[in-house]
Amino acid sequence: MTDPSSVLDRMIRKFERRAPLDNGDRKALRTLPHRVQTIEPGMYVVRDGETPTRSCLIVEGFAYRHKVTVEGARQIVSVHIPGDFIDLDGALLNVSDHNVQALSRCEIAFFPRAAMQQLILDHPRVAMAMWVDTLIDGSIFREWVVNVGRRDARSRIAHLLCEFARRLEVAGLAHEYRYELPMTQEQLADATGLTPVHVNRTLQTLAREGLIERNRRFVAIPRWEALRKVAGFSETYLHLDQVKSNGSPPTQ
Amino acid sequence: MTDPSSVLDRMIRKFERRAPLDNGDRKALRTLPHRVQTIEPGMYVVRDGETPTRSCLIVEGFAYRHKVTVEGARQIVSVHIPGDFIDLDGALLNVSDHNVQALSRCEIAFFPRAAMQQLILDHPRVAMAMWVDTLIDGSIFREWVVNVGRRDARSRIAHLLCEFARRLEVAGLAHEYRYELPMTQEQLADATGLTPVHVNRTLQTLAREGLIERNRRFVAIPRWEALRKVAGFSETYLHLDQVKSNGSPPTQ
DNA sequence: ACTTCGCGACAACCTAAGTTAGGACAGACC
């Protein structure tokens, strides 16, 4: 199912849209030492406070980053989908400042820290392409600060659902604003800074108004423009022009 | 007051702690084309939606990044101090996703986008050092998501004040947890996702309890450990070991 | 000396969201 070479090839294709790579760059990426591993839902990939030894890329499945306050409250700070290079931090920072946990069953490719650093030093075009990933991550974090800081529950949840719709669409995992979202309401609460009870109330209101449809872990947005407006969602911050992996066939 | 060469030299010293630079790297940094400009308080340095043409570094003064929701609510997503490379986004992303505005009167060094990109491609060690700045920014954004999402007003404000104390101390601008913070209560509100009224209430409570002292724009934290505890502040996320500019004399 | 303006202080009232505590149901496991 996960042809190991295709993982790197997809990455090469994505990076190629950012900076023209030469044969050496492509070869370096293709021969980058790595190990693909299956991670069960709920398992930790990175732990807060650890000394990182590797970077990783999600091949299949969903994962999220979160932090826990001293009082024990959990805040999810990002959700990652297949193709996302998570934990580039692990290549250059000396200590992890957050946890990374699998949301669904994942296939994750791990790259040793030393190999990443070597790659960066030897192949500046590749480094530049990866750095763009870090910058886009930062942009999404900023939008999350806004979401949690200045939007009410209704807009907050709507915004999250809009973000997922667009990111998954670009990754070829959503079609016509329908997608699978393997998150419980408690996790949605931790991502939006709300309580599970209030997430429930709000989801139901949105559903009653026909702004979203859901059963189990599937979400559909029947009236995109309406939900977009409720969310105050504008996709600039996703920098999608620099994200498209060019790897999945267009909806047909 | 701002010897232009010292700006770059300080940057070189900071980067040198992250990756060993060679003479070529140092020379490239020293000859990096740039223009230092004075920006009055409240003036915009970058505007949301613009096509960026340059990157910038704060030489002197404070600046902040913010976004405005469709409803007109403002959220400050980061505050920057002298020595901070802001808007590395401007070197690699194709559109600005937020505003950057001067908080106090600033001296800002601007670097053209093309020159930055050339520097990155020609000097991978320098790129790596700058990339670390982007990663640390990201880490701070994550902590802000937690702050705004999962802490109450009291801890939120305490946390912000703790963060400033440590960052300014490392930059040589705070001593024994005393520093100047050129922010109005309204701006503090926009940074914490609260209302100015509630910021006022909360600051007064903290002051009444002897956890902070303030007059005008000066803040002092007489009992660091106590405030740290109220905030639930742990400085890991600042990655201070990779931040120290090595440029300012230690407190003596 | 008077006015304007930006900020901070303070009070009264209101509401969005949190808290607590159940119950219903589906899958997994014995």
Place this chain on the structure above:
DNA sequence: GGTCTGTCCTAACTTAGGTTGTCGCGAAGT
């Protein structure tokens, strides 16, 4: 078939923080 366990749903009640509006003061301008 029964028992967990996790997730969703619901209701009643509470509260942290928002809203609105007024006042005071110091700095800057005329």
